[in-house]
Amino acid sequence: MKVKAIIKVFFVASSILLFSYAGISQGPGGPGGPGPDPDPDPPSGAAVPLDLGLSVFIAAGIGYAAKKRMDKKKNQTAI
Amino acid sequence: MYSSRIFNKINSIIDVTYFGKFIVLLLIFYYGNLAYVAIIDPQGLVYSGFLDHHLNYINWLRNSYLYTSNVLAHSIGIDSHISLPYKLVTPKASVTTVYDCLGIGIFCFWNAFVLANQDTLARKIKWWMSGLVSIWIINNIRMTLLLLAVDKGMNYNAFMNHHDLYNLVAYGIIALFIYLYTVKYNQGTANLHGQPNYTT
Numbered sequence: 131m132k133v134k135a136i137i138k139v140f141f142v143a144s145s146i147l148l149f150s151y152a153g154i155s156q157g158p159g160g161p162g163g164p165g166p167d168p169d170p171d172p173p174s175g176a177a178v179p180l181d182l183g184l185s186v187f188i189a190a191g192i193g194y195a196a197k198k199r200m201d202k203k204k205n206q207t208a209i
Numbered sequence: 210m211y212s213s214r215i216f217n218k219i220n221s222i223i224d225v226t227y228f229g230k231f232i233v234l235l236l237i238f239y240y241g242n243l244a245y246v247a248i249i250d251p252q253g254l255v256y257s258g259f260l261d262h263h264l265n266y267i268n269w270l271r272n273s274y275l276y277t278s279n280v281l282a283h284s285i286g287i288d289s290h291i292s293l294p295y296k297l298v299t300p301k302a303s304v305t306t307v308y309d310c311l312g313i314g315i316f317c318f319w320n321a322f323v324l325a326n327q328d329t330l331a332r333k334i335k336w337w338m339s340g341l342v343s344i345w346i347i348n349n350i351r352m353t354l355l356l357l358a359v360d361k362g363m364n365y366n367a368f369m370n371h372h373d374l375y376n377l378v379a380y381g382i383i384a385l386f387i388y389l390y391t392v393k394y395n396q397g398t399a400n401l402h403g404q405p406n407y408t409t
Binding site for chain 2 (some may be wrong): 184187188190191192194195196197199200201202
């Protein structure tokens with residue numbers, strides 16, 4: 131049971147990390163990067179972007195929806 | 210006929226009902242925020258001075274990061290100060306928080322993720338709030354550590370940019386949250402089917 135839980139954590143975490151690594155290859159955002167910046171005079175300094183973009187979130191949603199379907203199938207066979 | 214077959218095929222692979230709700234909510238939150246930024250931008254086509262000056266939650270969030278990170282920075286011995294509207298400054302370096310740094314995309318993702326699930330309202334609120342607060346705390350710690358790194362001129366990891374490292378940690382913690390939510394959710398669902406293993 132513990133092994134299964136560890137595999138699940140590893141799968142979910144590695145999926146997200148894989149997506150995030152694809153996203154970070156685009157480089158940090160901020161001035162000149164993706165997303166709006168209401169400042170007409172873009173600030174300088176070390177920026178700390180966190181968002182990786184909509185596509186990563188959609189991909190994560192598809193992954194989670196697939197997992198939900200698998201869980202439902204498992205539950206149905208168990209009942 | 211053919212389309213329904215395609216739908217059934219897709220529905221056998223992913224939970225289409227969940228994904229439909231998730232994607233609609235995600236797009237509403239994500240683009241809703243972008244639209245709001247456009248409305249509070251004085252150079253935008255549809256500018257609202259009232260929203261800009263009185264309901265500018267983007268700035269509220271940015272300021273909450275700046276002030277909290279400033280306190281955290283002082284607590285670890287960094288002589289920092291805030292240079293509104295964007296910067297946390299030390300005598301040697303500065304950290305800038307633009308829109309992409311606020312984590313609004315992740316907030317939107319978490320909102321959509323929790324709201325799209327079928328769950329009790331109380332549990333949804335509990336998980337929703339826990340996720341938002343965690344993302345906010347992670348981002349504050351990240352900004353403080355980055356300020357520490359640039360202020361002390363630390364040598365960065367040769368294999369990975371410091372931005373990327375922080376991103377990986379932050380997304381890893383969010384992945385862990387999703388996993389914990391899934392485990393609790395499945396336990397709750399199993400309990401509905403008469404399997405008494407749900408614990409809170």
